[in-house]
Amino acid sequence: MKIKELMAFDDGLFLLLDEHSFSEVRGITTLDFLKSGHLLFINSPKYLKKLEEDLENPVFAEMGLVIDEKLLKNLEQDPLWHSAKEKFAIIFKSSHFERTMCLLSKIFFDETFKGIDMMVDGREDGTANIDPSAQMAGNLFIGQNVELGKNVKLMNGVSIMAGSKIGDDTIIFPGVTIYANVSVGKRCRIHASSSLGTDGFGYNFIDGVHHKLWHFGGVMIEDDVEIGASSAIDGGTFSPTVIGTGTKIDNHVQVGHNVILGRGVILCGQVGISGSCRIDDYSLFAGKAGIGQGLIIGKGVQVAGGALVSQGWPDGSIIAGHPARPLKEWLKGVAHLRKSSLKK
Known part of the structure; x- marks a missing residue:
């Protein structure tokens, strides 16, 4: 899904950083299963700390990050955040993080099962x-x-x-x-x-x-x-x-x-x-x-x-x-x- 198409679904999602190498989002993933072309969601220092363990993984250069705006305000002087944000191809901030998670999860749920008829043997x-x-x-x-x-x-x-x-x-x-x-x-x-x-x-x-x-x-x-x-x-x-x-x-x-x-x-x-x-x-x-x-x-x-x-x-x-x-x-x-x- 194109970046502009994705943002059209959520008026609380804003582009914070775009290296222009990330034109299409293929899905959402988690820190345990990093995937090229996918987004990570982070809304607490605990997950940012966990991110630090894999920070040198080159796959981050082909991934996007969605971060809670409230968390972002507390990270302005955090050296870990300044190191982490340079690793991602694209970063979004969300003004209503929980709603963004629900909206985007539904989009990629539908994408995952598009063209599949669950009723057909x-x-x-x-x-x-x-x-x-x-x-x-x-x-x-x-x-x-x-x-x-x-x-x-x-x-x-x-x-x-x-x-x-x-x-x-x-x-x-x-x-x-x-x-x-x-x-x-x-x-x-x-x-x-x-x-x-x-x-x-x-x-x-x-x-x-x-x-x-x-x-x-x-x-x-x-x-x-x-x-x-x-x-x-x-x-x-x-x-x-x-x-x-x-x-x-x-x-x-x-x-x-x-x-x-x-x-x-x-x-x-x-x-x-x-x-x-x-x-x-x-x-x-x-x-x-x-x-x-x-x-x-x-x-x-x-x-x-x-x-x-x-x-x-x-x-x-x-x-x-x-x-x-x-x-x-x-x-x-x-x-x-x-x-x-x-x-x-």
């Missing part, structure tokens, strides 16, 4: 690519441009929407729904009634209305993943939610948009992972544990059942309670409270 119009060895039960929906690899097994009532890909030797059990643009790796097992790629729970509250932030990032499930029954993996906003190789997810688990799970992560029943969290390799969340938005959990972290995690934790931490604390500290606190409550 890809076997009918010949767009589905199904390996001859795939086994399929009855009552299925296989959308346009879906790809099924070797020895894939689809059981009764499975729905796979347009553009999704299922890797070799994967088994999908009855009643599973896979939304558009989801990729599932090899040798995965997706159990009954789970949903992959559902819209993330993202809204911006503007003038008394919850305005939808449109999600089109999809989900990327790597090889040897198992997902239990009735679990939900939300699709990312502008880049995918990622489930790492060998991760195992129990029944009734919620994984929010843009979460990145490393290799071999274990999520037990009724765990809730809020959006944009990063959980590193071989960490474990026991039953009914939860974690707040955007937190980073290191490698090999163990989270006790029912714990509520409100901050990031380094490699090897063992935590419990609410708010989650190191296990020994939490146990001492529980013992102290019990001792105090039994006093006459």
